[in-house]
Amino acid sequence: MKVLADQQEGFKRPIGRVNSVRYHGRLINKLALTLVFVLTFAVVLCSFLNYFKFQENYRQLILDRLNIVIAEAVYNIEYGLGLGLRLGELDQMNQTLTRVSQRDDQVSAILVINSVGELLHLEGDASNAQAALTTWLLDWQGSSANQLAEQEQSFVFSQALHNSFGQAEGFLLLIYEKDDFNRVLQQVQKRLFQAALLVILLATLIGLVVVYLLLRPTLRSLHRMFDSLLQLEAGQPSALRANNAQGVIEADLVELEQVCLGDAIPHAVDTQGKNQGNRGALAILATTIVLIIVATIASAWYQLEIFKAELLPQEAKKALVIAEQVSGKIDYLLTNGVPFERIQGLAVTYVPIQDSHPDVEFIGVMQGDGSLIHSRGQGEEAFTAINQLSRRFNLYQTPIQRDDRVIAGVVVGIDPAVMANSLREIILDIAAILVVASLLATELILFVISYTLTTPLLTLRSVIERGVKGEFNVGMRVLFRDEVGRLGEKLNHLLDGARRKVIATGERLPDPTYLTSVSVNFVRPPLFLLVFSESMSLSFFPSFVESMYEPIGNLSKSMIIGLPISVFMAIWALSLPFAGQWSDAVGRRRAFMVGSVITALGLFCTGLATDLWFLLGARCFTAVGYGLVFITAQGFVTDNTQAHNRTKGMATFLSGFFSGSLCGAAIGGILSDRIGFSMTFFLSAILSLASALFVVQFFAKNDDSEEKLPGSKLAWSDFKTLWVNPYFLIITFFSAIPAKATLTGFLYYSAPMFMKDQLDVSQSSAGRVLMAYGLAIVIISPLSAWLVDYFKRKRTFIALGGLLSGGALCSLYLLPNEQGMLLSVLLLGIAHAIGISPQIALLTELIEGKVDVSMGKIIGIFRMTERIGNIAGPLVAAVLITVVGYTDAFLWFSGFLMMNVFIMLLLLAVASRFERNSLNKAAARVEVLP
Structure with missing residues (x-):
């Protein structure tokens, strides 16, 4: 204070x-x-995200059920085409369409068209059929792929109908009204x-x-x-x-x-x-x-109880559709004179259903005594009686009748773990929200x-x-x-x-x-908000760049995807000296406001980006604003602390910074899964503006209290003095730059790409994994700082942090899965919490009083120089991934980090010894002088 x-x-x-x-x-x-x-x-936020997850699950259950119905209709129609008949010649077509439309009251129309869009058969509402046909003619004509269009009031399905030669003879279109769907959601x-x-x-x-x-x-x-x-x-x-x-x-x-x-x-x-x-x-x-x-x-x-109450009936409808489909096959065989006990090979027909629907763990036929026949389970365990199933699955049954009596029943078992896993995603999102809140x-x-x-x-x-x-x-x-x-x-x-x-x-x-x-605490909330807004894209930014990929010269795809991150870091680094001087001149309040607004505009433009070059421009603009806020917040802390409490003040700054980064990564990943990349960037821009409004409200009355003391400007001679100092070069190039390269090359670039390409995890899961880094920083940094001051072994802690960073990436090489990624990110956070904070302290200890450069300039030039690692990290990682693949790239990166630790320790020892020898020689010369 x-x-x-x-x-x-x-x-x-x-x-x-x-x-x-x-x-x-x-x-x-x-x-x-x-x-x-x-x-x-x-x-x-919990309700909002959970609702979107429920909507996704509820929608998927409806689509699964309809796909089963459509698949049955397509099978029947293609069976007739396989006999050499044309679409217009199939006598059973109307019967097939009627049976499909009767399966669900919300199916308002189902129609069959030929390859040029001429209507051949129709069941249901003609106006809805015409709307579906218009959709097909405008959007899907010329494509034989299966299509789905979700409109405000309906789902429209299109599925190709192939003859025995695999040629598309026509299409089946189905319109499902969303009245019940929308009513449940409301x-x-x-x-x-x-x-x-x-x-x-x-x-x-x-x-x-x-x-x-x-x-x-x-x-x-x-x-x-x-x-x-x-x-x-x-x-x-x-x-x-x-x-x-x-x-x-x-x-x-x-x-x-x-x-x-x-x-x-x-x-x-x-x-x-x-x-x-x-x-x-x-x-x-x-x-x-x-x-x-x-x-x-x-x-x-x-909320979970509400979701279960709505999802279970849809699960039951899906299971009963499957059961009725199997029951229909048996009824067809019985009608054609095949005795029930002579039916064979029925279980083979379950395979496509179970392959398409992993939650369907069991399908079988139950006899009157409870024994099971024609059964097939997804696992290795064989089930012979109904009482064995009741303990494992949610069971749904449809009777098989003959001569007005039930002779058997079709049983479908849904694995409850599938819904539990879906709810588990919600629980994990809730845990992330609790940390953020x-x-x-x-x-x-x-x-x-x-x-x-x-x-x-x-x-x-x-x-x-x-x-x-x-x-x-x-x-x-x-x-x-x-x-x-x-x-x-x-x-x-x-x-x-x-x-x-x-x-x-x-x-x-x-x-x-x-x-x-x-108080230095005054700057934490706006800094938290701004870092939060910028970090919301952390878990999905490489995927966002990949969505607008376009070749550039001879650069590999991996290098092009990493290019916006490197450009952002480069502009950020270059802006820091000029931003710092401008912030000193105009005052912290105005500088923070301008930086927040520039960042907000950059994030908004990033959300609007449709090509790579526009994206690069938007990221450059964002980097300028981000750099201005970053250096202004540091200046605010410096202005309002003294020598005895400046370390604590900077710890407050770093705590706010990494808290915002942690929360942004977690919430951004969850939101991008729900509302998409662009909307997440727009929301980020709003949060950035909120930080500017915060400063307007709470800093306006203190604006005149800012001390705008003119400071000496950076000169080229300051850079030359430090860049020839051995201690500055050793700590910067063998500790600080590798740490920053790991941060951007692994955490910002490689980790999200690896989770997307190799592990196929959702953006929500990626955000939760990446938040482990910030969580480790926030928790471990204060303890690490205390231990460094207590033991006074700065080199040891820097070396330990470097070795642990290498171990973090090596662990992912040994365990290349989602658990390994979580462990790697967590270890990297612990490593940086241990090894980064003593860098400045060791540097100032080794060169203070030995160079004609003020301490503020030393720290500024050090921070600017270490940004080389931020810039190079994504590009180096991209080259390694292109040449040797992900896991080997992690191993190479790990070896690079560990090698730098030993080189740093060796060079520091040599430099210290050389300095002592020089001092001893100088002292000896002084002694011999008369």
């Missing part, structure tokens, strides 16, 4: 009539709004909304009660101090003095009252042992996170408490302590009319009265100054 002085005339308020109206609950209101926001974010939406609203209200009510109880001691203290100052204004004795002040600030205020009234002479305040803890803020944060977890889990549990709550709750309570109280205490010393020309700058703000106004009145008394004695005092406070 840094206290700044403001002497603007706008803050010199005249003393008027004292307003004794108490403004209750302002702090509670702000915390309540924050609590409602984070709860709404978690519960609504009902589910309504129930999800009601459940989410109820959960949010209950959780908010509980949270408000707990927050009030936690804040009550602080609020009572503020009210006591406010009442005491009111009593002094009214000429009454101070209640604090009479009732023995409680707490540090109350005791200091009593001393100030005595000094202002002349009952005590100005004196220094004893600050020993007066540091107050932050337990209240941590307790509020813990309460919020617990409420988020409980509310989200409760909401999700209710908890981190968001951490950012916002700590910010609100810091901005409205803890930081203003530090300013209030500073004003009181200076007033006790006799500095009556200092006051508190009041930003809000809440409990602290009201107290600050009364404190200003008290000090102003004391100042007038001093002036009345003939003593001259300088004009009053009003103190305000800035």
Whole structure:
């Protein structure tokens, strides 16, 4: 926290009539709004994503059932074509179409057309048939592939009809009305909304009660101090003095009252042992996170029950369609005189159904005694009786009747694990949402408490302590009319009265100054939002680039896909020095706002990109804005910290940065699966603008408090001085650059491509895997920093981080599956948490005082130079993947990282020894001089 002085005339308020109206609950209101926001974010996002997952599963069950029906119709029609008949000559065509339309009330029309689109047969509504035919003529004519069009009110299917020579003679078109489908979705939406609203209200009510109880001691203290100052204004004795002040600030205020009234002479305040803890803020944060977890889990549990209730009937319809299909085959054989006990080879006909529908684990015929015949299961286990199935599958049966009596039944067993796996995806998404919501709550709750309570109280205490010393020309700058703000106004009145008394004695005092406070925590929420927005594409960006791939010269496809990442990193690196100087010149607030807006425009243009060159331009534009925000946030931390707490301030910056990256990767992957790549980029742009609005709202009143101190500009001589320093070169090229190359080459490029091409995982799963990196950074970095300071072995930790990075990639070579990828990403996060933070500390330790370059420039040039790794990483990875494939590329990368560790240690030892020898020789020459 840094206290700044403001002497603007706008803050010199005249003393008027004292307003004794108490403004209750302002702090509670702000915390309540924050609590409602984070709860709404978690519960609504969970409901939103779960709804889309349900919609996808529900839709797929309907399509599976219809595909089975269509496949049966196509089989019957193609059987006739195989006999040499033409489509128009099939006598059983209308019977086949009628049977298909009767299978489902929502099938409004089914028709058969020839290869040029002429209608041959129709069953159902003629107007719907004409709409389907129009769709085929406009979109599908000339293609013999199976097609599906989802319109607002219907599904339209097209399936080719082939003769015995494999030639398409015509097409079967089916229209399925979505009335029931849309009705179910609307009902589910309504129930999800009601459940989410109820959960949010209950959780908010509980949270408000707990927050009030936690804040009550602080609020009572503020009210006591406010009442005491009111009593002094009214000429009454101070209640604090009479009732023995409680707490540090109350005791200091009593001393100030005595000094202002002349009952005590100005004196220094004893600050020993007066540091107050932050337990209240941590307790509020813990309460919020617990409420988020409980509310989200409760909401999700209710949602899953709703989903099961709607999905199981559709599963039953699908199973019964299969059972009726098998029953129809048996009925056909019985009608043609084949005795039931003579039917053979029926199980062979199940194979296409089970191959197309992995959830159909068992199909068989059950006799009256419960024994099974003509059965086929997907696994190796053989089932001979119905009681064996009931423990394993969801069973659905259709009777086989003959002469008005049931002689057998067709049994279809659906594996419940298939639906469970689908729900498992929802559960994993919920877990990712909980992590994101908890981190968001951490950012916002700590910010609100810091901005409205803890930081203003530090300013209030500073004003009181200076007033006790006799500095009556200092006051508190009041930003809000809440409990602290009201107290600050009364404190200003008290000090102003004391100042007038001093002036009345003939003593001259300088004009009053009003103190305000800035904390490094203020920059975390907007930084979190902006990094979140940019990182939302982390899990799918290579796939997005691949969707608009076009050849460029002799570059391989892998290199072209990696090109936008390298270009982004290059522009980002080149923009940092100029962005830093511009940020110093115009102020942090304006620079952050401009950077956020540029980033938002770049992300929006990225979502609009339809070709590679437009995409490259959009990424360059985004990189400029991202670089400006990045360097501005670092500058804000530097402005508002001192040497003794700058390391902690930078840790706060990095924590916000990686929290945003972690959350963006997870949520972006989930969203891209639901709403697509472009919409995810548009949402990213909105979040980036939200960070700019945040700065406008919360930084505007502190804008004039920024210290715009001109600094010396970077010169070419600074670069030359460092680039010939052996320690700078060794640490940069054998530790920092390899680490950055691994970050972009593996985490940003190779890992998403490997999961898509080799593991075939969804974007949601990819996002969850990649978030493990940020999670490891956020958790391990503080512990690692403490251990580095405690053991003072920076080289050891850097080397350990490098070796662990190599081990991370090697583990993926040994275990090339999704679990191996998760382990690799997690190990890489741990490695970077251990090995990256000591780099700057070791560099400054080795070269400080040995080069004529300021420490700020050393760090800036180091950060700029290490971006070579960011740029080269995707290109090197692309070349390796093209030449040796994914897994071997990971092995080569692993060897490269480990080799660099040993080279770094060797060169550092040589450089240190050479430096010691040089110093010894210089000392010896000094000794021999007379």
